[in-house]
Amino acid sequence: MPDGHENAGYQRVFGPDALTFGTGFPLTGARESRPAIERELDLAAHAERVGFDALWARDVPLYWPRFGDAGQTFDTWPWLSHVAAHTDDIALGTASVVLPLRHPLHVAKSAATVDRLSDGRLLLGIATGDRDPEFPAFGVDRDDRGELFRESVDVMRTVWREDFPELATSWGELDGDLDLVPTPTTETIPLLPTGRSRQSMEWLGTHGDGWLFYQLPRETLETYLDDWRAVAGAKPYAMAVRTELADDPTADPEHVHQGFRAGSEWFVEYFRDLDAMGVDHVLVSTAGDDPERELTRFAQSVIEQL
Template sequence: MSSNHANAGYRRLFDGEGLTFGAGFPLTGANRSRPDPEAEIELATLAEELGFDGLWARDVPTYWPKFGDAGQTFDTWPWLSHVAAHTDEVALGTSSVVLPLRHPLHVAKSAATVDRLSNGRLVMGVASGDRDPEYPAFGVDREARGELFREGCEALRTVWREDYPTLEGRWGRLEGELDVVPKPTEGTIPLLPTGNSRQADEWIAEHGDGWLFYHLPESTLESYIAQWREATADKPFAIAVRVELAEDPTADPEPLHLGYRAGVEWYRDYFRRLESYGLDHAIIGLQNEDRERGLERFADEIIDGL
């Protein structure tokens, strides 16, 4: 895969041959209360040792019980800095930063900081958001989130690429007197719009360095990837999927919310099919109660078995 914005993390995820895998925080499964940071880091280092290529942190500013979870609870940027300090080469991803709820200058500085501290390992999923009460909580017009998303992407690219830029948007104005530092390791950071992000597919193909999507029915995913390949032959397509490994390796799939419970044999066939459609990366949200054993089984019996 090629990109004008490829850093070490992007290359780790997408430069090799075939499908790569990442693991999504919280690795311990505690997504309503504060997870144990030591346990999370132990599992993160284990995932890297086992051959996972990415570790992904969600951006959930507030906890809305109706929605069901608070992501990994810890704020995205300090958490990824902490993970960076305890890992070596695994890519660090956001899945995904809700641009309309964050000021782009803050995002630019925080992201570039994590990218620098991790030696270029940051890859950013970016999104328009999907939790309705958060928009009034942040004083943001929900109906403007598509425009705010586009402006946010433009602002990030501009302040990373240019010194003392001139730029204006609904978020504010830069008049050439201020700079945002540090700059990223490769001049900018890869951006992967998530879902539709209130944008046309053509906009995503032109402005994104890849496309990050939620779990989809297999036939729908196949058609989405095919359309993506027609729009942009060399930009990656990634998904997030919840995975629960049944004890019986031959177990047939049972649907979970945004994923499946199934045996490793079915999962090997499933990911082989997705790879044949052109999927480049899968972020695994492991649902097994014994997370250490679950990561080891997934790596040994699925990643190594493809």
């Protein structure tokens, strides 16, 4: 078994010298009801064909109408397994698994299973969660999120790397009589903490295999990148940004939530700038009534121009 964390998904997304692009489910844009399964799968295969490097799935255990977003509605693990069976080489990511709401042994087994079924394409974005009503629903104290997150990472790394491990945490105990099967395709599945995850920068840099963040103003992003490089060295930095392509390729940018609406020419320069700053991967969201057309437009007018 290969050493380290650089599975096929990691190599696809972070191996190239140039900026890579991913997009997230639901590709149809249905965020408050169950999306059409076959349409989602067709769009996933289309995204792969036109040049996207990763498909990212949300982890939303319960729907909270006030939040207004149910993710892709399907549970992360069976959904990514289904997507793996309908795609070939594109990386499959979680953005992001809410560790305090899931037992780490279940996460470790589910993630290793998806990683094996996809021939090593899984990237594991991990988070502490931001939907307040979910925590009492699962009997979890919100104030314990940071500690539970750290313990979960320790449990997962241990059971992936060691045979019949011994470990004691607030989640439970392993006394050396039990082992996790299957194991991942590499020593450990690459972990990408999302946001600060209620951790110090030093912890993130030491324990993460990369960092996944959100769209930030340029000066703030520069500061975050400097802070990340100081603690993480060459480990990759990924970010999510909303991208709405205007019909006019020369259109100036307008701010939208977590991103921009702009012409393709502006987006090309924007992503060139991110690449030069040291961003390694961007998770974009293509909006519109015809998602296949929008994926194609973005790939041809932005990705191919880079």
